[in-house]
Amino acid sequence: MSGFLDALLFQAGYNAALVALGATLLGFAAGAGGSFLFLRKRALVSDAVAHATLPGVGIAFILMVAFGGDGRSLIGLLAGSAVSAWLGLLAVEWMVRRTRLPEDAAIGAVLSVFFGLGVVLLTVIQGMSRGRQAGLEDFLLGSTAGMLRQDAILIAVGGVLIVGAIWLLRRPMTLVAFDPAFAAARGVDVRRVDLAMMGVVLAVTVIGLKLVGLILIVALLIIPPVTARFWSERAESVVWIAGAIGGVSGWIGAAWSASAPALPTGPIIVLVATGAFAVSLMLSPARGVVAAVMARRAFQTRVHRRQGLLALARSEPIHDRLTLKILRNEGFLRPDGVATEAGQRACARIARDEQRWSVARRLHHDTGLTGRYDGLTPITDVFTPDEIAWIDSNIASEGAA
Amino acid sequence: MGAEFVQFSLTPILIGIFASVACALPGNFLILRRQALIGDAISHVVLPGIVVAFLITGTVATWPMLAGAAGAALVAVVLIEAVRRLGKIEPGAAMGVIFTSLFAGGVLLLEQSDTSNVHLDVEHALMGNLEQLIWLRADGWASLLDPIALSHLPPELPRMAIATLIIAALTWVFWRPLKLSSFDEGFARALGLPVNLISLGLVAAAAAAAVAAFDAVGSIIVIAMFICPPAAARLMTNRLGAQVGWSVVFATLSAILGYILAGYGPLWLGASNSVSAAGMVAAVSGVILALACLFGPARHRVGVAAGG
The missing domain is CATH 1.10.3470.10 (ABC transporter involved in vitamin B12 uptake, BtuC)
Structure with missing residues (x-):
């Protein structure tokens, strides 16, 4: 040596x-x-x-x-x-x-x-x-x-x-x-x-x-x-x-x-x-195999978390094992399959996000913005706070009507 | 053309012809598919294959060597494909990375292991030993009918002949799918042909030809015969059948002329030593290709004016 x-x-x-x-x-x-x-x-x-x-x-x-x-x-x-x-x-x-x-x-x-x-x-x-x-x-x-x-x-x-x-x-x-x-x-x-x-x-x-x-x-x-x-x-x-x-x-x-x-x-x-x-x-950060695998895993986790929480919000049963595992690991789900407090809050957040999106896609003019709906991106990443307030007021008036 | 010819020249020439034809046949399709250099890559990785086989078995017997070479060719093809896909690298560069690395590994292993008492070195893998495949028991053309003398033929001859026959038979059986998928892969896929499988099979056949041939004739002939006769044939005709025919003729001619020029040429010039037959066969195939480039009737691209 x-x-x-x-x-x-x-x-x-x-x-x-x-x-x-x-x-x-x-x-x-x-x-x-x-x-x-x-x-x-x-x-x-x-x-x-x-x-x-x-x-x-x-x-x-x-x-x-x-x-x-x-x-x-x-x-x-x-x-x-x-x-x-x-x-x-x-x-x-x-x-x-x-x-x-x-x-x-x-x-x-x-x-x-x-x-x-x-x-x-x-x-x-x-x-x-x-x-x-x-x-x-x-x-x-x-x-x-x-x-x-x-x-x-x-x-x-x-x-x-x-x-x-x-x-x-x-x-x-x-x-x-x-x-x-x-x-x-x-x-x-x-x-x-x-x-x-x-x-x-x-x-x-x-x-x-x-x-x-x-x-x-x-x-x-x-x-x-x-x-x-x-x-x-x-x-x-x-x-x-x-x-x-x-x-x-x-x-x-x-x-x-x-x-x-x-x-x-x-x-x-x-x-x-x-x-x-x-x-x-x-190991290359942009083109390496490890980076690609990790990016794929992260994407997969996002999809399963979102879909799992949506299912919980609608009280639908979850059968996919990976979804159950991710929700449990992140503390959204108790081992017996009931949502924890954090899980209920997350469900409410996701459900509201979906509702806002559905209203925005119906009412908003700019398809360049509404077209960014992919079932993953939070609406707060796309629209400004006052636009969201406008969407919320629409939801409220529709709920009243 | 007497007893001496049969003893010292007949078997090497025949082995050279079989090896050349076995490589030229798949070479036709590789050239059409722009994969001509896969033969080059395979013949480089043969070295680590035979060194590993030697390290495992401890002998330089034929079958372990062939198995090692075939295994190395397989590993190389898989690695090239993996690097190409995982790293999104163009095929030529992926090939260059893998075959040079494996070759360097082979040289290093060879230096590290004790091969002083066996005949195993880089030059042998490159140049083969065509000149040494003589038929000592023969004493004239009559020996061809003498079962005792025939049983002392160099074992490379029947082995190479069988390999060539198998490759010729495969070419004949799979002619249509090979032709279709080489010329128009999209059309072949639309017809429902397993295009990827055909491609893999072709590379496997090429690897088999290279592995069977390198032991007898060395890597130089293998690389040259994968490319030069089919390339020259490609300039002779627009029909694939005729092209394959020409390539067999050119390969045979290269083997015969190359061996004779290497063995007897220096004597005609007054020198006393013969020169490398493997190198001469490659050189003759190059001369044939050069002539085809200059005079071949189908040498121009379609749409380019003659003389352009």
Whole structure:
């Protein structure tokens, strides 16, 4: 546990601290950048981009070896992956524009074909004399073991640059993500903003290859935005909340994985984010499951209380168990089924409310107000006191007549 | 094309063909329903499934692995649906949350458990071992009639063949309801067809195909075959029957060409090592799809001018 705390406070050694810092920045960039894609309802495009990096890594390695290098320079491999990911993205766009295939089919096709090609290249590299220790398989799931100092700095600097780009482009990207038709009407070049969004996603993917790997970087682009959506209805706050969730997941995940053996960094970061998602799904005040269940229970209680009291007021028998339970628990009903004093007062109040409503719905002109009768809302919430006095005087004169 | 071919290439090619066709058949309907990526999701969650099966049974036997994979696919489908409904999240994002989380869980479990003495790793689940499904007892085409040699066929071959036949039979039996509910769900519902049940059955069949195939050929072929042959076929014709036919042809072609190019291609180029057959099959299916995108007679959307 103290190992975990040390790692959280960047005290677990220089390398671990660099990894944690890089993971935090990468998580923030991925969460914020992924939000635009999620709001644009194109979250899974990132899956195609991520898988399309693999052939680029292979070709970059082969080229670097062919020109006499040892082929393991991270920046060279990442440049190669960026090129092939860009080609993959163009292939998706091209298929959607030029053929009748829907976007999900294009995503799946690019994802599987580029990945297959990448695997072919990996086996070619394994057959090369220099390829045996290439360690390119690390790009599938990421690997922080033996990460060089310059690799960590590359990831950290890349993360900062991406966050800066997102901050600069936040207005047009929010506009396009939220309502592309409106953005186009405002004169925003939707296609170019879309490309910028994709550029951000691509940069996150490439920077994240070494740390979390190409299969799981998708998770960092999707899970934080989906989680953030539970906590805000505003597009721009979703972006920054998602960035914060991604950043914290990266930080905690990297620290956790540094604190004990056999805890691979990428999967741990993803699972921390998944934990945040699960908690939000349950506990979010506006959209969470618990809130929905409680709202439903509260509504149910209101209906049963009102109908139960009305039945009591009319001296009708109550058979529904839930109604009986609610009335007893609230002290309106004695165990033998007779109304208590409080119950009689509540009955009288409800009965008067119903009577006022029936008069108001017959006599009042404004259907916008009388239409709010739903058998639940007290009339005092809808009409002003002097209107209620007018209703009462009508009741009195009808009673006299 | 002698004894060596029968020994080393015939069975992998046949297994590849069966696996490809088994995935391509349900893939046709998934593409029409805009559910193409469900195959991708299922093949990611196979990993946690087989790891859990290994942790429970302690062996890498076939049937526990298949059961684990099927169970994981089921769990994933239920979770995706739950997240979609409870959280009111669009299906693509719900899928992305669940399959990546389950995959991460699978990798973590794999790292945490002691699998050093068994053959179980991520790369195996991704790439399969098509090249190793050889028929050592064969010594020529005559072995096809030799019951002793036949009894030493790799067990994946009959298993995959049966799975493919079952899926083909299901497609044939449920052809009309599948067709109706894929093209016009509202109309199918009005006719009284159990639309939700059909949808669930299709996903279950796809999961079964994926689970049966991944063990022999790996996830890459599974994902590629769910999408590429049906997508290419969709660009060839406007008739569903012809589309399914084309997709079977494309899947078969990808499996044969992919395996041959992977096994013999590098030799033709002067290299000594063969390359990954699974990857090559996926790549060939991609080439076929690219050709269909460029030249397929039905490649345009209805209402869009040719060349537009």
